Amino acid sequence: MRRHLKSVAQQSITTTDTDVRTRVETIIADVRAGGDAAVRRYSEQFDSWSPPSFRLTSTEIDAAMARLPRQTIDDIVEVQRNVERFARLQLESIHDIEHEVAPGVILGHRNLPIASVGAYIPGGRYPLLASAHMIITTAKVAGVQRVIATTPPTAGAIPDASVAAMHLAGADEIYVLGGVQAVAAMSVGTESVDRVDMIAGPGNAYVAEAKRQLFGEVGIDLFAGPTEVLIIADDTADPLTVAVDLLSQAEHGPDSPAVLVTTSEQVGRDTITAIDRLLPGLPTHEVAGAAWRDHGEVILVDSIDEAYAVSDEYASEHVQVFTADLRDALDRLQNYGALFLGEQTCVSYGDKVIGTNHVLPTRGAARYTGGLWVGKFLRTVTYQEIRSAESSRELGELLGRAARAENFEGHARSGDLRAAKARGTLPEWAR
Template sequence: MPPRYLKKGSAAENSTNTLSLEVGSIVKEVIDDIRQNGDDAVRKYSEKFDKWSRQSFKLSKEQIDAAITAVPKHTIEDIRQVQANVRQFAQAQRDSIRDFELETQPLLERATPPIAGQIPNSTVAAMHMAGADEIFILGGIQAVAAMAIGTETIRKVDFIAGPGNAFVAEGKRQLFGEIGIDLFAGPTEILIITDETADPFTVATDILSQAEHGPDSPGIILTTSEEVGRKAIAFIDELLKELPTAPLAGTSWKAYGEVIVVDSIDEAWKVADEIASEHVQVFTRNPRDALEKMSAYGALFLGENTCVSYGDKYTGGLWVGKFLRTCTYQEVKNSEASGELGRLCGRAARAENFEGHARSGDLRAQKYLKDEYSWIRKAGGPSVTKRAMI
């Protein structure tokens, strides 16, 4: 039996496409303006989008210290613990990689938008504690463009990482190549796979934890139990009545929320791989089965003891390799080996119709194995005989 929907999202595909085109057009306009007019354009868009305009968006040491002082002590301790968790996980990832060089003095710029016209003290504290060299109160596409392009007061960066709304994501997409980025991100996604053992209230709570990211964040419940699905829907409706972020989460759930019922857990694994969600929580009798049964996902969260929200607070949103540059080198020390590789290169490259590639191999095959190639002779290159006489 095909999957059955207890709830489908109301958003139409064509409206999503239209929105994407509008976002792309606006983002291009902002990038072009900042490229042309620098800080003046940054101030214009910061005022337009965030009602925040300053002569300098960069925080002074005194402002950073004041922001940290304004943060409650327990919040500072929480930030310190979260950063220790993420750092420990990243170090374990890094330790799995051998023979790399570490840049000891990278310049770390951080940017965060104002909140209701105010400096977000806790965020500034977290940035400072994470090692930021410069902190800017600046958000949205104007921050992405300013840091990617560089202005009179904001230095150009090599790499931009971090989440944002559709305009931020589109800005990173358009500027990729000019700078490196962490990933091409869409709206935050969550898929929760359940069987009859799952707690519907937990399912509902965790769906809304990600729906509050924005009005276009998909949240899908994929279950073998119609009862769990229906109860989760009812709990979501109830929770939205008093959730402070309900205007966002409720819009997202109405437009992009889905509840799908399948006949077996094996079918659930198959459907989940077709959905290929960014975040997948598994509330089943044997959640670790997902490690063998699934292959298309961003991150798995196994069992009701964990959740997507823990990902940000313990493992982090990226893996350490995003901040490593892979460089390779090649040195063929044996002349005979170079000649043999040259023969192989010549044959393989000609099979691909890359004559120029092939000739680089031919030349070494002639130099080191005394093969002879007419194109070398016609071009006045060294002959086998002349080479042998050297």
């Protein structure tokens, strides 16, 4: 049995706002028809940004990096090394296959990288350097030949740290360009931006809607929603740590759900008290406070089994486990984007530095998909070869029967012909 020690103040919005959808449709259509001119018009309108070229030159990139403290550069390099290391471990787990499944029947698959990827790196309230690490570095490890990256200007200027992160991650082209116009330019192409095969990266509601509308014309990584965190805690958990970690994710945005599921009423109530104490001193308290007020929950359950059940029901983007038996959760939990085990681990490590990818499923999508990984930038394609006339005859006869059961006479005749040729003749309809 479960009961709420704190409930949400309002339900999360799960449908795309009509105004957002309509506005995005208009921008995409304008970029499709007007190319660079439309992109420039929207950049001026939304970001007051209209440089001679949105694409940065090598000189501009070098200048941006030179303006940064050496420590910032060193930290970017270290984090990207962590991301690259894990991506390479993932790549090593992926193998091409080829097997002779019957005499002379060869089946196989190969994993081929996507040719070109567009990485959208958010700016605005938070310039997400980490998204450059996660997307560009991982795509390059996968073997993507052309990765272009875009990010919005910051207060009418080049965002130096984001540019450095994109460059050091291996971006082949860097554009200071934000919003729907950037996603549209990469997806449909303009006079100065060659289209890509896939778009990856988080963004606001407009960017997310642009990816949704363009999906099919280009591939996308995920349909992204607000950041989510769910913490499972028993009576061994430290309420202060729980409170800090809930707030760390709540500051992503005012619509970010932050949920605690606990078997201990004391831990639940002490966590609420700690959040109330910590919030006023948090520099992002307006955002985090709104998220906690409107989308924060503390759920008391009778057993750890019920806590696991609630967690799988929510299928949260991030799940943290503060219990006495951490590995029990690893074995039994099913629905999550990423799992963080123990007090010495936190979601923010995954967000920023540890090396696993932070582009993860939200809004229950963890029930059917995982997050961004090196395999997302690969296409697994199959091939077939038959070297045996006898096997071709057997398959041809089988195809003839199977296809005619579905009224596909043309398919059946493809099988008839090969079966007959294997016997040294031609089918009656071909004579």
